[in-house]
Amino acid sequence: MLKVKRLDFKTGGPDVVVLDDSTAWKLGVRPKDRVKILWKDKEITAIVNIAERFPRNIVGLFRDIWERYDIKDWEEVDIEVLEKPLAADYIRKKLDGKRLKRKEIEEIVRAINEDELSDMDISAFVVSQYIRGMSLDEIAYLVEAMVDVGQRLELSHYPILDKHSLGGIPGNKVTMIIVPLITSLGYVMPKTSSRAITSASGTADAMEVLANVSFSLDEIKEIVNKVGGCIVWGGSLNLAPVDDKLINVEKVLNIDPVSQMIASIMAKKLSVGATHLVLDFPIGPEAKVRNRLEATRLKRMFLGIARRLKMEVSVVYTSGYQPIGNGVGPLLSAKDALMVLEGSGPEDLRNKALKLAENLLKLLNIKADLKEMLEKGEALRKMKEIIEAQGGDPRIISEDLQPYEHEFTYTSPKNGRVVYISNHALNELARVAGAPFDEGAGIYLHKKVGEKVRKEEPLFTIYARNDAKLKRAVKQVVLRKPVVVK
Amino acid sequence: MLKVKRLDFKTGGPDVVVLDDSTAWKLGVRPKDRVKILWKDKEITAIVNIAERFPRNIVGLFRDIWERYDIKDWEEVDIEVLEKPLAADYIRKKLDGKRLKRKEIEEIVRAINEDELSDMDISAFVVSQYIRGMSLDEIAYLVEAMVDVGQRLELSHYPILDKHSLGGIPGNKVTMIIVPLITSLGYVMPKTSSRAITSASGTADAMEVLANVSFSLDEIKEIVNKVGGCIVWGGSLNLAPVDDKLINVEKVLNIDPVSQMIASIMAKKLSVGATHLVLDFPIGPEAKVRNRLEATRLKRMFLGIARRLKMEVSVVYTSGYQPIGNGVGPLLSAKDALMVLEGSGPEDLRNKALKLAENLLKLLNIKADLKEMLEKGEALRKMKEIIEAQGGDPRIISEDLQPYEHEFTYTSPKNGRVVYISNHALNELARVAGAPFDEGAGIYLHKKVGEKVRKEEPLFTIYARNDAKLKRAVKQVVLRKPVVVK
Known part of the structure; x- marks a missing residue:
């Protein structure tokens, strides 16, 4: 016989009930199980907290619950363990090496988004991708499901251009040249970038030396509508938030399943409405892509998924043997980029930026003399507009950066x-x-x-x-x- | 530049510091990362809590820390992210399909035991076993490592007998007949049983109808020294506690890797010092072991591990097509068992108990007329001793159980x-x-x-x-x- 005891504290979060260890065992209840508490004709759903040295056969109710339901001490109740969400079954199916259907992946993403799955379940999902792999269809479903549960940048423009580098190369600041170059031609490029995760400087970190990078989606829309492009931090925008949760687990486990990596990139791009995307694959022994063979496999996967998502994607192989430019670190990266825009700066950086920008335009069947645009200072002028629109000082020159x-x-x-x-x-x-x-x-x-x-x-x-x-x-x-x- | 802010609450648990979302990103710090806080010539280690809407570039210190170190508000500090424990690397090695060495498994078990691994890491370990499997050596290492970090029941007797049923069959209460039968012959059988986990009644639940089942290791030692055997709940004894943590994860994921199942059983047996063990394999479409083929595979694994652990093990195939006896549920199970001891009761239950007990004795090269012992009421007398030793009423008869x-x-x-x-x-x-x-x-x-x-x-x-x-x-x-x- 279970009886209620009212506890004198609040969770503020989801409803929680406390059970003692052996009572929980007897009921077949595990820590963090969701249960139904039934009494008279009433019921509530809560998460179980298991405590040692809590009285037996007692259900401890936090203040949040008993204030709301006016349930008395020593009231007799029953407990039912709620079934796990369907998503848990689908994750097990994946563990068993089977393919998931669209509906099943949508359910997993929904459950992660609504915090119905534990860290352990999410970990199993990531590991299952790592060991079992995912088909192109599965990855595309995952991308679309992740985008659907998140915020989107709603722009009325067409086309919307974007670029992404797979990474692994220190000092890769081509974004800070490509965005002003492309937008100076009148195209729209709402670029969201990451901060350094394991590297010494992400594009968002380098851009932050020159201007703010943290904006709301509405603010970004305003900036893009005004100057055609932006270089902002994507991390706080709630674009594909499920992806962020998955990445957190990947970081803890220190694994990076190819399927999740691709899904992650494509979800962020789809969330900003990108229609044309250039993908930079730096290849080198210490880059993300180790060799040509790996690059070819990855390229095929990206293009297959892009087709399913109706996005035009161009993949460019670049050298990943050493840093691009000379500076590593936020300020030194920003300085390199600004120097290129000013007409000096590292040659390898300028060439790589031009090559990627050309490939992006090729997707639109456009030929433009980008080198001339750069030399004439068009990109620099546009960069100053972007810096100003993002709240920075447009008068800044590379000399200022020490x-x-x-x-x-x-x-x-x-x-x-x-x-x-x-x-x-x-x-x-x-x-x-x-x-x-x-x-x-x-x-x-x-x-x-x-x-x-x-x-x-x-x-x-x-x-x-x-x-x-x-x-x-x-x-x-x-x-x-x-x-x-x- | 990071500065300290003292927060006015305590964790009571491990040291925790709070960082805002974007500061954490910049530092490359993830939720639950362990970090070092460095200032002047001092340092502390703490776990990171990431908060939204916490001021930027501020490290929030809980009262537990700043009371101990007398660190001031606005003190400038640096943060270093600590490496993950080696165990995380070994789990990844297993994910990659490689075999683990003894030292590596010991390190994983140690890290789980000392709470250095997250739920996500433990989940990955369980999943890696599920998908990649484990060699007999790996399983034996796991058993020994799990036993080493837990408590042990230290008895001076030899031999120490034990039995285990793989489960899946409702109403399997043979333990309540075998233990008094074997101990009435003068042998020692300190039996720990589980409660119902997914079934309707575990042996510990049924025994609890007749007597207490929750004891400390010292109390169990006393009971066994007095009457030769016991039937107690193993759940609160801290025998192989790492196993309990792994089982919790398995329950959440709803997977049960064979390797972990075997390791789990053998660890509990080794923890009570068992030297001779009879294993009951009920075989049936709705039992744990589905068919003969599976049984043969499992038997080979169990015997291989038993050899490595220097334990004598006998495997008995039994029918798993339907419940043993007639009652399902704690009281009805206890009643069935008591009736058999009293000389009546379900025949299938009596026969199965006799068969398992005979096989256990066979390991010791002993022949005894167990049927006669049962009929003469020796086992019933011993059961009453055990009930009394465990604080129950020895005058109980099956009729009383309604x-x-x-x-x-x-x-x-x-x-x-x-x-x-x-x-x-x-x-x-x-x-x-x-x-x-x-x-x-x-x-x-x-x-x-x-x-x-x-x-x-x-x-x-x-x-x-x-x-x-x-x-x-x-x-x-x-x-x-x-x-x-x-």
């Missing part, structure tokens, strides 16, 4: 040639130096792969906010050997 | 023979009727498979604590068809 003064320059131990630069090591170094949180922290590469270097000529400089961080980063260099001269 | 008075009897729709009884349906019915929580609730089978039945002769009776529950159970009968007559 890294922290705590610096240490590594020089070459011998005459020779730079034969290898480790992306991982550079990211790690820049992070230890304080990037991306300390925006002026990072690394500046004086030499890139293939360049000749003399003994004691500078190879790279580390910048940090204080000496403690600089020292920690300097220590790492010996361990990680970011630049190899032979 | 189910609830709210009852409904189903009769046969025609003349014929009982051709099928559904284990699942009976469990479900008995649970809806209130078992195992309402001890006098359950089902009594008047006819078993193979028996002739006339039209309108009783097939089974449902008992419940009140009419509402009885009605709900009666409704289920039509849906679930527990007994089929042809």
Whole structure:
């Protein structure tokens, strides 16, 4: 016989009841199970909290419940365990190696979105994708379901252009050149970017050196309607929020199933209404895509899903052997990008940005002399408009951007040639130096792969906010050997 | 630049710091990450709580921390994300289909035991076992590691006997006959049993009708030293506690990897020091073991692991096509068992108990006329000793055990023979009727498979604590068809 005991505290969240350990066992109730409490002709649904040393055969009700229902102490009640949501069955089906139907994936996404599944269930879903893989249909269903439960950027323009880099390359700031270049031609490009997750600087971190990047969807709409494009942080927009929950689990487990990676990217693009997308695949031993074979497999998958989503996608293979440009870290990245827009700056960065922008326009059957546009300063003018629209100071020039003064320059131990630069090591170094949180922290590469270097000529400089961080980063260099001269 | 803000509440648990969403992103910190907070020459380790609408670039410290360290508001600090425990890498290794070494499994078990892994990680470990399987060596390592981090029942006797049924069959109360039978011969049998998890009554639930079943390890030791055996609930003993955590995850995911099932059973046995074990494999379409082929595979695994653990194990195949005895539910099960000990009771129950007990003795090369022991009332006398030692009333007789008075009897729709009884349906019915929580609730089978039945002769009776529950159970009968007559 179960009896009620009113507890004198509130959860503020979902309704919770407390049961003692052995009472719960007897009832077949597990922690976090959803149960129905039945008494007289009434019932409530609540989540179970299991406590040791709680009295037996007692259901503890939090204040939230008993204030609402006016249920008395020692009232006799029954408990029924509610069935798990259907989504749990579908996840098990996937674990068993079977394919999921559209309705089933929609149900999983709905249940994740409405917090009906535990972290354990979501973990099982991610792992099942990792081990069992997903078909193109399944991935496309997942994308559409994730977009459906989230917010969307509703623009009335056509076409809506977008770009995405698969990542793994430090200092990839091509977005800050491509967006102003494309929008200066009159096209619409509402670019949402991520912050650094494991790298030393995401595009949103670099852009934040020049302007705000956190906006609501309405504000973004206003900015895009005004200047044609934006470079903002996508993280707080509630675009495909289920994707964020899945990514959190992936980070904890440190796995990144290909299907979820593709779905994640495409969901963010679909959420902003992208119709034409250029995908940058940097290929290199320390990039996300290791080699041509992997690239071909991935490309086929992306194009297959794009077809299902009716999005025009162009895939461009680029070099992923070393950083793009010379700066790693938010400020140094922004400086590189601004320099290119100003007509100087690293050549590899300029060329890569031009190549991606050309491929994007090719999807629309448009030929434009982008190089000339860049040289004439059209992109720079547009960038200043964007900076201003995002609340930054449009008068900024690359000269204004100076890294922290705590610096240490590594020089070459011998005459020779730079034969290898480790992306991982550079990211790690820049992070230890304080990037991306300390925006002026990072690394500046004086030499890139293939360049000749003399003994004691500078190879790279580390910048940090204080000496403690600089020292920690300097220590790492010996361990990680970011630049190899032979 | 990060600054401290002291928050005016306590966690009581592990140290927690609060970060706002976008600050956390910038730092590369995820919810529940473990971080180091560094200031001046000091540091603390804490778990991260991520909050929306918390001020940016602020680290909120709970009272537990700032009282201990006397850190001031607005103190400048740095944050470092701590590496995940090695165990997370080993789980990923298993996800990738590789075999784990002893040290690696020990590390996973240690990390689970010390709460260093998240629910998501544990879920991934369970799923990896489910999909990838485990070698016999891996399972044996897992058993030993789980036993090592838990409590053990330390008895000085040899041999120590034990039995286990794989389950799935309602009304399996053979333990309550085997333990007194074996201990009446002078052997030691410290039996820990489970409660009903998904069934209508576990052995611990049935035994609880007659005596207490919740004891500490010291109390159990005392009982066993006094009367030679016990039948207690194993759930609160902290035997192989990691196993309980894994089972919780399995329940949530509704999967039961073979490797974990075997490890779980063997760990509980090893924890009580069992040297000789008889394993009951009920085989039937609705039992845990579906068919002979599966049984042979499982048997080979159990014997292989037993060899590694230096335990003598005998596997007995039994019928799993229908309940053992006539009663389903705690009281009706206890009544069946008591009747057998008293010399009456269901024949199938008596025969099964004798068969298992004989096989257990065979492991010791002992022949004893167990049937005679039972008939002479030796086992009943011992059972009364055990009941008394466990705080029950030894004068109890089966007649005293009467189910609830709210009852409904189903009769046969025609003349014929009982051709099928559904284990699942009976469990479900008995649970809806209130078992195992309402001890006098359950089902009594008047006819078993193979028996002739006339039209309108009783097939089974449902008992419940009140009419509402009885009605709900009666409704289920039509849906679930527990007994089929042809």
